[in-house]
Amino acid sequence: MRTPFFENHVKLGAKIVDFHGWGMPLQYSGILDEQKAVRDNAGLFDISHMGRFRITGNTSEDCIQSLITNDVSKITENQAIYSPMCNEEGGIIDDVIVSKISQDEFLIVVNSSNIKKDFDWIQKHLDGNKIEDKTQNIALLALQGPKAQAIIEKHASEITKLKPFHFMKAKLHGQDCMISRTGYTGEDGFEIFFDSSNSILWENLLSDGQPFGIKPAGLGARDILRLEAGFMLYGNDIDETTTPLEAPLKWTVKFEKKFIGKEALEKNKPQKKLAGFEIVGSKRVARQGDQIIHEGKNVGRVTSGTFSPTLVKSIGFGYVPPDMQLGQAIQILIGGKNYDAKLTSTRFYKK
Amino acid sequence: MTERRFTQDHEWVELSGDVATVGISNFAQDQLGDIVSIEFPEINSKFKQKDAMAIVDSVKASSDIYCPMDGTVIEVNEKLEEHPELINKSPYDEGWILKLNVSNIAQFDNLMTQEQYEKFVGENKG
16 A cells, blocks of 8 residues: 555655555665654655545444543544554554544544454444544654644644644645644644545645755654653563553553443453663664573563664563562673663653 | 775774774664674684674674684774764764784685665665
8 A cells, every 4th residue: 555645755765665565765865864864854755555534423433432442532622642453452552643623523533453353353343423434535644753843833833732632724825724732752842634635735845944044754763762761562472462551551541431441451460561671782783582581581572673863772572470670780691692682661762 | 085885784894904893784783773782702812704803782683793704803993882872873983992913815706796785774674
């Protein structure tokens, strides 16, 4: 499948890779160059491969409330919330962002790897409400970085008042857009929703951003940015064999309300926990599946690893026994050799 | 001008007397993407042709560097410890990886010439 911006990526010389069935840009100028542009200035990402569902109906809020672990009743119109969506056993089906358009209309953004699975799951729990897959109809770009606001501001001055996890309607280059202050990079920034037929906005935003040092950025830079900022990647760090309490997502689980998986999460003690780690004394990069060693024993596995250009260190996430503490000395087995490392918080980079 | 030869694993070699300077090809660095670290062998360690002797990590993958000719490591490019990106920027010059004192000079003749290597890479791009 191709997003509405596929030709733009090719024209920019991007290296295209298959990502869950989508032909997506891995990199344009280079992963590190793009990562730096987002930390210093701004980057523009095509994230139209993510799934977008419209949920409507009189009791759509109740329906969503039962599907997600976080409390959707706490948000007002024009606000969004991040949450895992669990199965009966408390395993994470997906992690999603729910935007409240109105009392009876919600937009859910899901991971591209889970579009069909999520659609089927939600459909089973609709309780008379309606779900529509809008993935092909709505385009989605992420404009991220410290200069992101300045780039949007000349079109929509109200953007300066937009709070994190809120969204507003605005016109960019004459096109109707929904702009939310959300992202996956650890920088200030926006996710911009608009009709797929207006794909010219990709070029428009790049030229608006030119004086600010904007660069188109691909999946490679996005992965480093999200890891530095401590964001989970579905399929790597979380999946149906992990619960939000094992992942560092306890803050999204609201036991005072009802939701699917609540009983299991209340009853079952976490079997493992996801921690951050940094490699000490080497810049070898740990990769998904590498073993975590403690006192000579294999105690867990790496779920994500990268070299952090911001920290100039090799970092990652991995599951370890729940009683292990931050600062604990461990080793990572990379290519048959043990490398010294230590457990850290998952938030490597904070603005 | 010193002749440069290539292996099927995308290393290059330049021979001066019995000292071989080794690096990775422009094609290899482009495939790997931004290189973020390199792990060298110890000085004086001995390798046979095709032994894994160093490791480079890029933002995309880890990759072994194979020994192109039997020999003993006599020098490594220490600049790369701080600046691994030199392999990307200048694969045939500042981005050289190590020097070997080779024990079988005849192996050089069996490596691919520039022309043969370019053909090899073209066929393997597919």
